[in-house]
Amino acid sequence: MEVLPLAHALGAEIRGVDITGAVTDAEIDAIREAWHRAHVIVFRDVEWAPDQHIAFSRRFRGLDDHAATPHDTLEGYPELLEITNIPKNGQPSQTRNTGRNWHSDYSYTNRPAAASMLYCVTKPPVGGDTMFCNMVRAYEGLSDKLKGIVADLQSVYDFSLVSGVGKRDPEKIKELLKINPPIAHPCVREHDESGVKALYVSERTSHFDGMTREESEPLIKFLCAHATRPENVYRHQWHVGDLVCWDNRTTMHLALGDFDESQPRRMLRTTLRGELSGFVVPPAA
């Protein structure tokens, strides 16, 4: 197995292992180790069916059944989210604007996603890129004073800040807001497998628990800008057959709308289930 860095801050391509075949436990361990080091790993030229995608993902961890976003799964496969701009039943796709702000998956639930594995089925001729930033480096790059301040904060995640909410079916959004009330998670989290500390704040953080939105906003903005500086980012330009796997405990990502929306883009994602976390809070003043 070869591990080739894709950027200085994060990202590595893995070659020399056929993930569509019988992957050994030793190979899974080696992939996991490379994943912990690079935070985002990429496999190229993968040709597989949904069942294989699910089975490979399960080798790392239990999978989320996406009950927090039940309308977005591939029919017959609750373990697969379908993210596409291809219209469904004559209606615009509800997932066509997914991921258009910096975020970590399922942060608005009580089981923030541990990791995600996104497979490219169809892509536009140019664009439709996804950017990733390293939240371990973001944390480590703070002054000791600010590290101490953020260590005491709880980031509140609000489903209404998920990108594209305003462009989705209002009835479904009402239901999703009920399923996913605002929830607070520690602003600095320790990774449950590797033990590293990472910042946990994003453009979906409405405020810090116990502070108003007005008080919280400058710090949220600073932390997001600090985390997403170009030198802390890897930008993935997709090819059909890419499987990109990211660790949501140590990264944020952003799906760019940098493509011709009349061209089809279709991706399938498994979500590796995270630990139980957080507490539900009332919306901020």
Ligand SMILES: O=C(O)CCC(=O)C(=O)O
């Ligand atoms: O479509 C993409 O590139 C990423 C979508 C996304 O943000 C997500 O799956 O959370």
